[in-house]
Amino acid sequence: MDTLTGLLDGPKARGAFLLRSILTPPWSLRIEDGAPLSVVTMVRGDAWIVPEGGTPVLLRPGDVAIVRGPEPYTVADAPQSPVQVVIGPGQVCTRDGVSVAESMALGVRTWGEARPGEDHAVMLSGTYRAEHEIGRRLLDHLPTLLVRPSGDGTATEDTLVRLLTTELTRDEPGQELVLDRLLDLLVVGVLRSWLAVPDGGAPAWYRAQHDEVVGPVLRLMHDDPARPWTVAGLAAEVGVSRAGLARRFTALVGEPPMAYLATWRLALAADLLRDPERTVAWVAHRVGYSNPFALSAAFKRVRGLTPQEHRWLAADAPAATGPVHAATTVVLAG
Incomplete structure (x- = not known):
């Protein structure tokens, strides 16, 4: 996509x-x-x-x-x-x-x-x-x-x-x-x-998708977030050096490739967790975490609550209010 x-x-x-x-x-x-x-x-x-x-x-x-x-x-x-x-x-x-x-x-x-x-x-x-x-x-x-x-x-x-x-x-x-x-x-x-x-x-990510190098990298992340991507692996996919991709991606998107990927994975997980039929383990596997404990630790560190707590809050307050x-x-x- x-x-x-x-x-x-x-x-x-x-x-x-x-x-x-x-x-x-x-x-x-x-x-x-x-x-x-x-x-x-x-x-x-x-x-x-x-x-x-x-x-x-x-x-x-x-x-x-x-x-x-x-x-x-x-x-x-x-x-x-x-x-x-x-x-x-x-x-x-x-x-x-x-x-x-x-x-x-x-x-x-x-x-x-x-x-x-x-x-x-x-x-x-x-x-x-x-x-x-x-x-x-x-x-x-x-x-x-x-x-x-x-x-x-x-x-x-x-x-x-x-x-x-x-x-x-x-x-x-x-x-x-x-x-x-x-x-x-x-x-x-x-x-x-x-x-x-x-x-x-x-936003920067939209402008960056038109770049001949960063655009394909963004699509790779979005198409297959569960793949164990590394900067080196992404660079090889698009035919550039690891250092060159890191510099170009950060300059255009505003954050390093792995930071963007981590944010994307947690956003995708947060959306998937709204479905009570999907277990935390299933969501973790879907977005690239080796097990539900790894996802829970990352979710808690970045968002300040566990995946299950996020699910409860989403169910209780479907019309979220933001900043x-x-x-x-x-x-x-x-």
Whole structure:
């Protein structure tokens, strides 16, 4: 697999929360759900997204916004509109502390207040419920708010928005899976657009994958993390000297090859451990540790808890909250 595929495999929707909101101006939603990643797009009408401590950004129909959590943010018809509804953890919606889940329900995956005879906005939103460890290596580099304007030359994302609009209110067998995959495709498309922008803030590992030496080495690590790699072995695979690979890899990626591999293995292990059917021994073998004790020692040393403790925490808190970042916004130019 290429480096991007491995790291994008983390933010994969599994029963993501998707909703169509129909709202009559003035309206304002305060999002405090702590979700690691959310997607917002307007089908009708404009909206303003206001990141916590950031500058309001206008969202027009067809634009796609990716919001990185867990910091709260506001979506409104105008930046100055007072907050009417607060959306908390578990997608619990309240107005003045009172639940409005039933009073504002409008049908299948549809919610809001559409008063007859009045103009209203239509917004689609998708929320990833859990942060996966591999995806964190990518998510930590994302700006707080990333906006891909409609019609910027990436027709695929425009098509996906239309498909999502059509499929969101259908109630068919397997519909949840269809929506999850549409959401994934939309997110991956926007992320690829962001990563392709020169000087757009792409992480070092992404830039390094285009290097004729370091790129193949990264793919070798990702394709077969269980192999007992050494710098010398990796250098032989790509036909360079051990010292030359070590210098080049460190300069482009920002850390030595074995340090990157160790981090990758533990990230992969942390993700695999979320499945209670997989034993620690199986995970250890899968990611390149000789036995579960070796994995446990490395996991404890780097992460401060054992694999089993990590599994318990992941089960108890599926919507993980991460470090607080300064608010940054990137709008991809057309």
